[in-house]
Amino acid sequence: QVQLVESGGGYVQAGGSLRLSCAASGPTYSMGMGWFRQAPGKEREFVAAIAWRGGSTYYADSVKGRFTISRDNAKNTMVLQMSSLKPEDTAIYYCAADRGYNPTLVLSASDYHYWGRGTQVTVSS
Numbered sequence: 001q002v003q004l005v006e007s008g009g010g011y012v013q014a015g016g017s018l019r020l021s022c023a024a025s026g027p028t029y030s031m032g033m034g035w036f037r038q039a040p041g042k043e044r045e046f047v048a049a050i051a052w053r054g055g056s057t058y059y060a061d062s063v064k065g066r067f068t069i070s071r072d073n074a075k076n077t078m079v080l081q082m083s084s085l086k087p088e089d090t091a092i093y094y095c096a097a098d099r100g101y102n103p104t105l106v107l108s109a110s111d112y113h114y115w116g117r118g119t120q121v122t123v124s125s
Contacts, residue, residue, distance in 0.1 A: 002026045002114045004095050009119030012085055018121060020080040022095030028052075029073040030100040035080045036109055037091035037121075047093070048080060049105045058105050063089075085123045092118040 003025040012018055020035070034049035048059045048069040057069050068081040078095060096112035106112060 002028065002031075002097060004097060004114055004116035006093060006095050006116045006119040009093060009121045011122045011124065014085060014087055014123055014125050016085050016123070017081070017083040018085065020082065020093055020095075020119060020121070022078040022080075022116060024076040024078075024097065026076065027073075028071075028076050028078075028097055031097040031114075032100075032102045032106040033071060033078050033095065033097045034106060034112065035069060035078075035093060035095055037089075037093045038118075039088075039091040042091075044094070044109055046107055046109065049107055050078065051105050052100065052102065056105055058107060082121070085121075087123050087125045090121060090123050092120050094118045 005023050008020040035047040038044040050057050050069045066084045071078040095116045097114040098106045099113045
């Protein structure tokens with residue numbers, strides 16, 4: 001069982017930056033990991049994913065070029081660096097991890113097994 005805890009959310013003006021972190025309670029070196037977000041009244045949506053090996057990443061079109069996902073397997077952490085933030089980025093951001101050893105990047109929420117409780121990001125215009 002792995003527990004995930006997000007941190008780093010907050011309030012920022014449009015154009016600003018935030019750095020979200022996800023800390024795992026156990027080893028995640030074999031797990032694909034990702035970030036999702038959910039805005040009020042909307043469904044949870046994919047933001048970014050990173051493979052368990054090789055460093056492959058994938059981003060939603062809406063954040064491509066502005067967000068960067070990374071991980072540190074030695075520290076069991078994952079980071080989402082967000083820049084050029086827009087009001088439409090306002091949401092609760094969740095980190096997630098799959099069951100491990102997935103041969104492909106995991107992009108669907110239904111394929112993730114472990115979830116954090118989320119951290120609020122609010123971007124003002």
